[in-house]
Amino acid sequence: MRRKIVAGNWKMNTTPAEGKALIADVLAKVGEVPAGVELIVSTPFTHLIPAAEQLANSGVALAAQNCANHESGAYTGEVAPAMVAATGATYVILGHSERREYYGETDALLLEKTKLALKHNLAPIFCIGEKLEERESNIHFDVVKTQIEAVVCQLSSEELAKVVLAYEPVWAIGTGKTATSAQAQEMHAFIRSVLAAKFGKQAEEVAILYGGSCKPSNANEIFAQPDVDGGLIGGASLVAADFIAIAKSF
Template identity: 65%
Template sequence: MGCRYVILGHSERRQYYGETSATLNKKMAQAFANGLQPIYCVGENLEEREADRHFDVVKTQIEEVIYNLTPAQFARTVIAYEPVWAIGTGKTATAEQAQEIHAYIRTILREKFGAAADETPILYGGSCKPSNAPELFAKEDVDGGLIGGAALKAADFLAIGKGFPQK
């Protein structure tokens, strides 16, 4: 097919299709069995964010799936943080909020996988646009973007790419 990556755990799949950690564990196994590199999405909704449960939600999503990987599988995995609370709600995550949760994700990954966590790409997947990409991508633990709607306009997508600094 020519596919290299597969997105698993996307917020829309969790919300509309009821994907659970059990399902995602099976999908991860299938991805690796078929030579695909998974991009595993984590994130909290508005209710969870406002209840100050965002760290717990993200930690559970990682522990229930990513912690089941072997070190070799983990080395091939990309993490994407989706601030579901900021997608289509009129609310926007700041670059500082993105950095805070990305750093937390890296800490959780380090608890299980040690220094390998420092090499794991953590992408930002929350309404990344040409206007906010440079500030987001300048943050230490934001390693790139999982681009959604902005990818529908070639000029916007290219502008986002130009906003990515060489780290």
Template identity: 65%
Template sequence: MRKKIVAGNWKMNTLPAEGVELAKQVAAGKHTVCDCVSFIVCPPFTHLSEVSKTLEGTGIAVGAQNCAAEAKGAYTGEVAASMIAALGCKYVILGHSERRQYYGETSGTLNRKMEQAYANNLVPIYCVGENLDEREAGKHFDVVKAQIEEVVYNLTPEQFGKLVIAYEPVWAIGTGKTATAEQAQEIHAYIRKVLAAKFGAAAEECPILYGGSCKPSNAAEIFAKEDVDGGLIGGAALKAEDFLAIGKGFAK
């Protein structure tokens, strides 16, 4: 059985005290969700220490939204994977569509970030996905395949065994367009096939999360699909009630 994961990407939202309060609310309601679901919260860097302390012993894991491509040194403003790990983080989001789009992250950069994550025992949540132009041009399979081949294919089998993939249909986030559960399943199944071409049967064990406007109203339908193992949640992760309700998309 693959791990069922609901991860919350808070992005650049909440102040530290608000983040701690949100974490407390998620922890308080976790008992209402099936034990089969693993929750992860990914606050801004400024909150990681306090949120980690708040969630200690609750079974809710903490992740960072990014890490530096270098181990340490004269890189003003960067945050090293070792620093993140030292604060109690277990996960790190890498290759998010916003990082690719706004900050020019390339596969070359992401290979170095993956290396840093693994060197510090962090589990990468590696994001892939196509934009609207690529989807309308029918290039979505090619785009996702390249993002996997250029980064994930460089992992050792042992590293691959500690990877989470998140598929983001960038065209369905904040555009008014919606990806159907069938579209999600189609691309998730394709991703698993691309992973299997390199890693064989181990691809069946890799969790693939859906990251496109997943909310309480559609979570159950999306999570029911064979190759969808959970969600990477944006806006809905900022309300504990909604975040927990998405977790309930997995039947007990």
């Protein structure tokens, strides 16, 4: 049986004090989450160490939102995977559409980051997805397949076992638009088929999250799809009640 995961991506929001208050609100409600559903919060870098201390022994995991593709050195402003791991974080989001779009992150760069994150025992939450024009041009499957083959299919079976995938239709991020449950299922099943071509039956074990304006009002329908294993939640993760409500939607 595949893992059920709800991960909150706070993006560039909250001060450390605000983040501490938000985590306290989440922890106050975490008992409402059904058994077997994993919660992850992904805070800004500035919050990681206090967040790890606050989340200790809570069952809620911590993720960074990015990491560097180098071990160390003269890379001003970058944060190495070893540094992230030392904070107590156990996951890292890689390949998010905002990193690809605004910071020019390529598949080659993301493969370097993914390999290095895994080396330092960080589990990647690896994001894939198409833009609106790519879907409208009917090349969305080709785009997603290329993203998977360039990075995930370059991993070993042992490495894949530590990876969580997140499908994010770029046209549905922060726009209020959401893929229909049928569209989400169609793409998640396709993603699993691409993995199966390389990894065989192991593809059935990989958790694939949906990320794209998922909220309490639509999470139940989306999570009910057979190949959707949870969500990578943006804006709704900044409200503890909404984040917990989504986690209760399985």
